[in-house]
Amino acid sequence: MVKKMTDEKMLDLKGLFCPHTNLLTIRELEKIQVGSKLRIEVDNADSLKGVIQTVKNKGHIIIDVKEKDQVFTIIIQKGR
């Protein structure tokens, strides 16, 4: 599920739902260093809401969000 892409990690959460998506995101962010990036893909609004809420509350930065065919790709920079 997790593979290396240059300096950013990639987490495919398609087909998964909250709170699974939140927990995997938090766990992945714990593994990387402050300033590093994590790319997440989610495919439903509920997971999107949960991930964004969690990431914002934990003090990380959302650098970019793109949507294509109902799949949201979120790039997060670890804030602290």
Add this chain to the structure above:
Amino acid sequence: MEEANSLSEILSKDLNKLSKAELTEMRRNGLIQQRDPKFFICRLSIPAGVITAEQLEIICKLANEYGNGQVHLSTRQGIQIPGVPYERLSEIQEKLKENGTPTWGCGPTIRNIIACPGYPECKYANISTRKLVYRIKDFIDKRKLGYNLKGKFKIAIAGCPNSCANVYSNDIGIIGVVKPRVKEEICNGCKVCVAICKEKAINIVDEKAVIDFEKCVCCGDCIRLCPFDAIEPEKEGLTIFLGGKQGRHPSLAKKVMEFADEEMVLSIIEGAVKIFEKEGLADGVRKERFGALIERLGFDEIKSLIYGEEDDR
């Protein structure tokens, strides 16, 4: 039969000599006669349904000591102690008052004000519902509002349009709302708000979010969830609803004002209660609710009466 005035005078009388008016006065003070007339339920006033754990412990002790050992959680976020014998009422009443949870609120009176948890506990809340409840309670007590009502009067407060506190079925319902505004210089059209808006009120036009205010209910979700903080609050306030009820013939409250401030809420409560005191009908069996009064006089007439009350002050 001589009518006693204060509650302590009433409670010093013999149970069999109490008049109907005196029993009503007891009900107003939260002492409700049970089916077995020797026993009473003590209904406690707990605004917003929040007390400390210490207060709760004392209530439990009193329920064991004076009542039948049960504690009833009421539908209006209150607590009731059933099975208290008449002769022990004045004692438990004093102890409950000392505990900061006085008995209050049955019969023709303003009932316990209910609220959802609100800010800061709830992630959806736009307002601190408890603070507003305490302010309204204080206002009602200071002005002695609702002492001459003919029927009951209920107030509920919810922190957002999800309305967890059932504001639409109360005589006055209040909802905390926030109107969003898109900061076009920051918005990059990422579509997160489009996906998370429950009302489907947001569209992307030329890579910018555009909010359809015909659909928007001002819940504030998009403001909190925009990844780039590109949606800001334009204005915050309280939506006020009047005349909802449940019971035998339920009906929903109607919106009377949007984006009101707390002062406006207080004056609308005062106006509505005074109109209800003056115009409400009751014949001993049938008691008109505020919603029925609105239907009888017309919503516009009620509105002008409420605003008229304000002008008088």
